[in-house]
Amino acid sequence: MKQTLARTSIRYLSDKAARFVPQSGVYPKGFVAGGIHCGVKKDGKSLDLALLHNTFGKDASAAAVFTTNKFKAAPVQVSQRIIKETKGSGINSIVVNSGNANAVTGAQGIKDAEDMVIVTDSVLESKPSSTLVMSTGVIGNNLPIDSILSGIPKLALSHLGDKHENWIECAQAICTTDTFPKLVTKQFQINSDTYTLAGLCKGAGMICPNMATLLGFFVTDAPVSPSALQQILKYAVDRSFNSITVDGDMSTNDTIVAIANGAAGGELIELNSSCAERYAAIQKEITDFAQQLAQLVVRDGEGATKFIKIRVKDSLSYKDAKSIASSVANSSLFKTAMYGKDANWGRILCAIGYANVSNGNSVIPSKTSVKFVPVDGSESLQLLKNGEPEKVDEERASQILEDEDLVIEIDLGTGGGQSADFWTCDLSHEYVTINGDYRS
Template sequence: MRNGPYKSATRAISNVTRAMSSQAPSKAHLHKPILSSKFPVGYAVGGSHCGVKKDASVNDLGLIVSTTDSPASAAACFTRNAFKAAPVVVSQDILTKSAGKARAIVVNSGCANAVTGTQGMKDAWAMSKETDVAMFKSKATPSTLVMSTGVIGQTLPISKILEGIRASADNLGSDFAAWEQAAKAFMTTDTFPKLVARTFALGDTTYRMAGIAKGAGMIHPDMAPALPHATLLGCVVTDAAVAPKALQKALTYAVDRSFNSISVDGDMSTNDTIVALANGAAGGPELTATDPAFATFQEELKDFAVQLAQLVVRDGEGATKFVTVSVRNAPTYEDAHRIASKISTSALVKTALYGEDANWGRVLAATGSVPLSNGASIDTGKVNVSFIPSDGTSKLPVLVNGEPEKVDEDRAKEILSLEDFEVEVDLGMEGGQEAQYWTCDLSYEYVRINGDYRS
């Protein structure tokens, strides 16, 4: 009598162990060489190992420096987490006092410098000031923004970082190799450096834009503009001339529709920061928010930010699926966004996606748990749910006008076995607003990575 249950339990444990030992698919194909001519002019960048991380073969210090005579326009969006890390507080202070100007960004990985008290604040200021001295021979008002990522609650080996900043001063470059080294300095549990560059036109002038992002876990950002209030870090720099207020407006718009619309595990970091610099090195008049070309720039920045943000989700810790969650025909954009967020962070939904199980009931349960604005209510008889493949074949409706469809389980399994697919929820309500979120599945590998993150 005891052998049956015992054998079943042993088999179950064996299955779990085997699943946990399997690795997420390689993401190496997501990082490719970029023509050096696509990177913005007027920047010097680089990355190196200074000793924050034990492994001397990996970068843990990065610098992005505007080499123009005058400070660049700067904008940022920061975490709303109550336990804001020291570099977040310092960068906010610099941007506020400078009215949106900065000359450089310094980043370290391996230690978040978060919840580190008075010493953490001293260390963050020291990183900013040391970069100013090393790069610009300046001891005036600090003009270098600071980012840190890694373990929370540990202080930085600040002497090693400051020595690394000084050593980096004469070792920066502007080609792809230099940008790649800088991108590697942002990484913690990331499996590849997230680096993107492109050209764009405003009128008759061609400009360039480059961006770096990091993040694979503790990803569910909620970032606001630069106001007093494992990690997502990112920067976007351009050689276009953009006024600080216009740059902040464009960045806020872009972040709301990109980095604030992704989730790996539903946890908001203490360090989330996205910074934009515009140094005007490519020439042309300074763009303001009232210029006709501003809308074009804003859309370019948004599309660029979406591309970077999606790379973060694709590199989600242990992720095997990249999932677009679309909510359509909601009363307001905010309603659609909140519902998409709820679906994207549901552990039940995410584990079903990992198991390639079209359990649409979990999608509906998440949808129905979100209160709508202005007292509106969902008419359950008008709701539709579908799974949409990325290979161009037909979508699979599983709920039509509130009535369950007879689901072809083999077809459902086929769609959910793809690396990319979409979950679509159509509320059928007046207002016609829609929003998208990008998320991933939740696997055994995610548990393994985060179970021993500090060890």
């Protein structure tokens, strides 16, 4: 299933790649991107070094959310420090290597991450601390830093561009066990101004809720202040990257970065009341976009054969709705039942019942209803109504479970009216195969 993109001809080896990798895109002004093989990945050819750079004359705004894991990888520590020191102003580049996470690598790891920043800043003639750094891959080995440091100038000087192919290569170069590069683009309007978003991410394993759960970045040519961008990013990530799961594991390297360079013009969107309307508009655009991007991670969940949305309705709070959705989405028994196309809704209820909710009245068995909602628009199938099991048409259930996509709707019936969506995949033999033998 693993995909290798040759440098010059982009070949899609998986069916999913053919369906989810765009053939073209519309890109934000003033950014160049690219990826090369520099020598981290051992096959000698897979892309493993990515760079994204703001070429617009003005300093860009940046925002970031990082893993809350206590063992933060070196690049996370370095990027966190840079965001803090610069307050998100003047971040013009992101450099990423894949194949090695530079995590739990001691003092040498910190120095290597800092050197990646220094060399990128220098070769792109930027001020110091204009670059954020990310790494993804195996934990506990020091980077082959010489290959990376000599790769950066090669990439920066000869392999960056604003073409679709450059962006695809950039997306490919951050992948590890991903079976396809994840790239989304979108154009939108705020009043009379047209803006563009491009987003890249990588996922596949160690995907878990309640924080930035993977590597990802999105860039826009809209003008947004650093503090407004930070707040928007947090809102969007809570409802996208923090509302997906593949295996419940939370990586040491999770980082999501947003950069806005303002190259498309228009008035700056800031955190003040005069911007409220434009702020709300761009927050909605970025949140929708982040959900689209995050869903690709679930589509490409390690070994996934199913794409499942858990929608929890009529909760007393968004927090409890999300907690219940997350509990179902992370249940190994539920996920294996989905893999087996088994309408074993008892496992759904079971996971609702042990969800960690803050309000004792959030789950009342006699008010809880559950149904399967097919994505083809055909009639939904009620499984449980007000705590009582329905007589389920097993044939219809099997028919619905044949589809790759499924929505499971849980109505808590509390009268609270709050809802949350969560996206997950199934747990398959292939997941075990991939993770039982990742390092070799």
